[in-house]
Amino acid sequence: MKIKIKREEVAEYEVEMQNATLLEVLNEIKTKQDSTLTYSSGCRSSVCGSCSVRVNGKEVLACGYKVQNEDLVEPLRNVTVLRDLVVDMERAYSFNTKAKAWQIFQSKNISLTMEDEKRNEVQSDCILCGSCYSACPVYAVNEEFLGPFSLTRVWRYVSDAREDGVHAKIDNIQTNGVWDCTLCNECTMVCPQEISSKADIEKLRSKSAMLGFTDPNFSNFGGDFSFDGSPSF
Amino acid sequence: MRSDVLIIGAGGAGLVAAIHAHSAGAKVRILTKDYPTRSQTTMAQGGINAALGNVSEDSIEAHVQNTLKSAHGLANEESVRFMCEQAPTAVHWLDSIGVCFSRTKDAKIAQRTLGGASAPRACYAQDYTGLKILHTLYDRVLAAGIEILNERYLLNFITNKDETNKSYACGATVLNIRTGEIENYESASVIVATGGYSRIYHKHSTNAIGSTGDGIAAAIRAGARLRDMEFIQFHPTALKNSSILISESARGAGGHLLNSKGERFTNELAPRDEVARAIHNEIERGEDVFLDIRHLGEAFIDEELPQERKLAKLYENVDPIYELIPIKPVAHYTMGGIEVDKNSQTKLEGLFAVGECASHKVHGANRLGGNSLLELVVFGKQAGESAAKHAKKFDKKIDTTIQTNTTNNFITDVKQFTNQIDFYQKRKIIGNIFYDNVGISRNEMGLKAALKAIRQIQKEIPFMGPRDKSKLYNTNLVEFIEFVNMVELCEIILVCAISRNESRGAHFRADIPNENDMVYKAHTITWKENDVLYADFME
Numbered sequence: 001m002k003i004k005i006k007r008e009e010v011a012e013y014e015v016e017m018q019n020a021t022l023l024e025v026l027n028e029i030k031t032k033q034d035s036t037l038t039y040s041s042g043c044r045s046s047v048c049g050s051c052s053v054r055v056n057g058k059e060v061l062a063c064g065y066k067v068q069n070e071d072l073v074e075p076l077r078n079v080t081v082l083r084d085l086v087v088d089m090e091r092a093y094s095f096n097t098k099a100k101a102w103q104i105f106q107s108k109n110i111s112l113t114m115e116d117e118k119r120n121e122v123q124s125d126c127i128l129c130g131s132c133y134s135a136c137p138v139y140a141v142n143e144e145f146l147g148p149f150s151l152t153r154v155w156r157y158v159s160d161a162r163e164d165g166v167h168a169k170i171d172n173i174q175t176n177g178v179w180d181c182t183l184c185n186e187c188t189m190v191c192p193q194e195i196s197s198k199a200d201i202e203k204l205r206s207k208s209a210m211l212g213f214t215d216p217n218f219s220n221f222g223g224d225f226s227f228d229g230s231p232s233f
Numbered sequence: 234m235r236s237d238v239l240i241i242g243a244g245g246a247g248l249v250a251a252i253h254a255h256s257a258g259a260k261v262r263i264l265t266k267d268y269p270t271r272s273q274t275t276m277a278q279g280g281i282n283a284a285l286g287n288v289s290e291d292s293i294e295a296h297v298q299n300t301l302k303s304a305h306g307l308a309n310e311e312s313v314r315f316m317c318e319q320a321p322t323a324v325h326w327l328d329s330i331g332v333c334f335s336r337t338k339d340a341k342i343a344q345r346t347l348g349g350a351s352a353p354r355a356c357y358a359q360d361y362t363g364l365k366i367l368h369t370l371y372d373r374v375l376a377a378g379i380e381i382l383n384e385r386y387l388l389n390f391i392t393n394k395d396e397t398n399k400s401y402a403c404g405a406t407v408l409n410i411r412t413g414e415i416e417n418y419e420s421a422s423v424i425v426a427t428g429g430y431s432r433i434y435h436k437h438s439t440n441a442i443g444s445t446g447d448g449i450a451a452a453i454r455a456g457a458r459l460r461d462m463e464f465i466q467f468h469p470t471a472l473k474n475s476s477i478l479i480s481e482s483a484r485g486a487g488g489h490l491l492n493s494k495g496e497r498f499t500n501e502l503a504p505r506d507e508v509a510r511a512i513h514n515e516i517e518r519g520e521d522v523f524l525d526i527r528h529l530g531e532a533f534i535d536e537e538l539p540q541e542r543k544l545a546k547l548y549e550n551v552d553p554i555y556e557l558i559p560i561k562p563v564a565h566y567t568m569g570g571i572e573v574d575k576n577s578q579t580k581l582e583g584l585f586a587v588g589e590c591a592s593h594k595v596h597g598a599n600r601l602g603g604n605s606l607l608e609l610v611v612f613g614k615q616a617g618e619s620a621a622k623h624a625k626k627f628d629k630k631i632d633t634t635i636q637t638n639t640t641n642n643f644i645t646d647v648k649q650f651t652n653q654i655d656f657y658q659k660r661k662i663i664g665n666i667f668y669d670n671v672g673i674s675r676n677e678m679g680l681k682a683a684l685k686a687i688r689q690i691q692k693e694i695p696f697m698g699p700r701d702k703s704k705l706y707n708t709n710l711v712e713f714i715e716f717v718n719m720v721e722l723c724e725i726i727l728v729c730a731i732s733r734n735e736s737r738g739a740h741f742r743a744d745i746p747n748e749n750d751m752v753y754k755a756h757t758i759t760w761k762e763n764d765v766l767y768a769d770f771m772e
Contacts, residue, residue, distance in 0.1 A: 103330060117333060
């Protein structure tokens with residue numbers, strides 16, 4: 001089986017493996033053929049988020065993807081490549097801090113129901129693999145966009161009954177945040193944990209509207225609209 | 234710039250320590266060879282123990298007694314009692330910072346039964362407990378603005394001597410993986426939270442590839458002592474081909490273990506050492522062993538064990554709702570580690586240890602499921618606060634010259650090693666030797682043969698080395714140094730295992746199958762003086 005890996009140039013490797021994950025193939029190449037091949041990995045069970053790469057243009061976890069003949073493996077996009085398939089995640093992760101993706105206050109006397117817990121069960125499965133960040137087209141036009149995983153992580157706290165600082169959280173994601181997303185759904189398509197950041201961003205938009213925030217893209221129309229949205233004369 | 238508290242390792246233990254050291258007023262810096270959310274803690278599935286009694290009656294006393302029983306006389310009752318008493322507070326703290334625990338119908342934290350527990354005691358978040366705890370801790374660290382330096386690989390601790398010629402820790406020398414430069418980080422206190430050493434078993438381990446015992450090896454080189462290194466837990470149920478963990482909660486929920494004839498052969502909820510041995514015996518008799526959770530039903534499995542279903546499908550090609558899961562026991566957790574006192578401080582002044590790399594005398598010869606996440610929260614707090622306190626009164630000088638030179642020389646030497654022998658091949662061989670000879674069932678002959686093999690490999694190390702000569706992001710170099718650390722620990726494990734002429738917990742000697750309290754109800758302590766390894770049994 002032949003596999004192509006984007007390094008400085010595209011390199012081709014031949015491996016005799018059946019039904020193998022991409023990570024197993026990368027390990028085979030590194031330990032047997034070419035010890036300079038560089039990639040990240042950790043748990044090899046899809047929970048640490050280290051080994052995300054692109055295969056034939058689509059983001060996958062190397063440990064969760066079964067290799068096909070002639071596959072082309074490339075590093076993630078929207079991030080600086082450090083070497084071969086290893087990328088620098090510092091800037092991507094810094095958006096968690098900018099988005100203030102944490103619970104503002106420590107809660108007391110907690111009573112959470114099963115329904116409460118279900119509201120952010122999936123969002124709290126995020127493994128920070130960066131697949132959504134790589135797939136997001138907004139970065140082509142706005143490098144300061146808070147991005148899909150950070151906004152999902154904001155929703156995870158905003159939707160949590162324990163969070164007392166919802167207004168401040170929502171206020172913080174108005175600029176370069178919820179309104180900058182194009183709702184293209186690329187993030188959802190590549191998430192290995194079946195999280196839809198697009199849906200979470202939509203929920204954050206509704207929450208924003210409920211709290212009196214408006215979409216800045218529609219704020220320059222001068223207000224000459226009647227209640228139902230049609231122009232008034 | 235110098236920090237008050239330098240933390241090496243950013244898994245659960247390191248992050249809890251960081252949060253509490255920061256709260257105590259210390260300037261904290263975290264170094265990790267990866268990124269925090271990529272650490273081993275993400276892989277903890279089953280839960281965190283606390284006698285909350287949310288599901289049925291439970292007591293702290295029962296938690297203490299279950300833990301002591303499973304530890305086979307090698308846990309310290311005072312330490313265990315401290316941990317179990319602090320457990321409800323620890324879980325409530327996690328709940329208060331936003332960990333998404335599963336809930337009961339009456340809005341309490343849900344709990345389930347794991348092996349060796351007399352009640353449903355493990356608080357859980359589906360089977361993603363470690364993942365959700367770790368990410369919430371990470372979010373807290375970001376909220377506190379604590380400095381994290383990623384992709385810094387620990388080489389050595391910096392030690393200086395005071396006027397009485399006594400050593401103290403005052404920083405660490407690391408390899409910046411990205412730049413290839415050696416960096417020194419000076420600090421009044423140092424906490425090591427680098428995890429365990431199960432990767433010695435290579436493909437026969439559930440662990441992430443980073444569990445190579447770097448911090449433990451660096452600690453013994455710096456003058457700390459290690460405790461009970463021969464005690465290595467084998468998790469009964471890893472996927473047969475990939476060694477990927479299937480949580481104990483699958484058995485806690487009523488999953489059965491079956492042999493090829495479809496017969497149950499053991500109590501599935503006994504402590505892990507007993508279950509692993511029972512499975513091992515079946516396999517030795519030529520049986521295949523399976524985990525059967527089909528009778529739990531799709532709804533239950535998708536609600537409580539979603540990750541297990543996903544992993545079984547992906548890595549073993551079976552859907553546990555309809556099929557049996559082929560399993561085998563593999564190395565999962567290392568009870569041994571850096572010896573610490575009641576303040577989480579090691580024998581080396583100023584060096585603290587916590588998490589799987591440390592020995593707090595709470596797991597003894599066999600850890601209970603659900604106690605490792607608990608340990609890192611309870612003792613993480615202790616280590617963070619102790620290190621902050623130590624830093625406040627620290628008034629000694631820090632001189633990094635000697636260590637810098639030694640470490641620089643080591644790296645220069647390593648890069649010039651001749652590469653006639655492939656260390657990846659040796660790494661794999663060691664994994665197989667350890668699984669066969671230093672695994673679930675051991676005997677004197679096998680252990681001595683393994684020691685001989687390790688001593689031979691030690692001699693060959695200068696003929697190995699990294700093949701990749703790149704300065705930037707050289708993972709071949711990092712993996713080689715990890716390999717050297719593992720070889721160093723292999724020798725220690727074997728010396729301990731050969732010295733302990735009895736069976737106790739996870740250390741099962743087929744040639745001497747009984748416990749011998751008269752001689753061996755004591756801890757195996759190892760240390761180094763001028764590079765020579767010493768071992769003794771102590772209280």
